[in-house]
Amino acid sequence: MKGLTPESVINLTPNVWTEPFWAAAAEHRLVVPRCTSCGTHRMPPTPFCWRCRHQDVEWEEHDGRGTLYSFTVVRHAVIPDVRDALPLIAGIVELPNTEGCRLVGNIVDCEPEAVRIGLGVTTDWYDVREGETVPVFRLA
Numbered sequence: 001m002k003g004l005t006p007e008s009v010i011n012l013t014p015n016v017w018t019e020p021f022w023a024a025a026a027e028h029r030l031v032v033p034r035c036t037s038c039g040t041h042r043m044p045p046t047p048f049c050w051r052c053r054h055q056d057v058e059w060e061e062h063d064g065r066g067t068l069y070s071f072t073v074v075r076h077a078v079i080p081d082v083r084d085a086l087p088l089i090a091g092i093v094e095l096p097n098t099e100g101c102r103l104v105g106n107i108v109d110c111e112p113e114a115v116r117i118g119l120g121v122t123t124d125w126y127d128v129r130e131g132e133t134v135p136v137f138r139l140a
């Protein structure tokens, strides 16, 4: 896969609210938390529903197809460890049918010149190390 952030700069720190997301990611499944009271999705996972303040969620599977909401091309190594990986494309992907939930991840295996806001993307998975996987996106 081309366009991956080096594993040395990725350090996941799951907590009680995000652990189910990362556990599913390690199995290459995308899940989105959904309020069990009012049905509103909330990503990133938060302790309280922004609509009704309920705390409980169910984790709903998502097919990972989305739309590129925004992106930036990283061409300067602010962190020295990423120097050999440049350019990197950091994207924000909006997931349909989730009240606008968005995920952040690298856009992989494409040239920066091919990337445009509004393009369709699919989710893929980058196994950083045992038990730690992050989402990445490919142009559809």
Ligand SMILES: [Zn+2]
Residues within 6 Å of the ligand: 035, 036, 037, 038, 039, 040, 049, 050, 051, 052, 053, 054
């Ligand atoms: Zn709610």
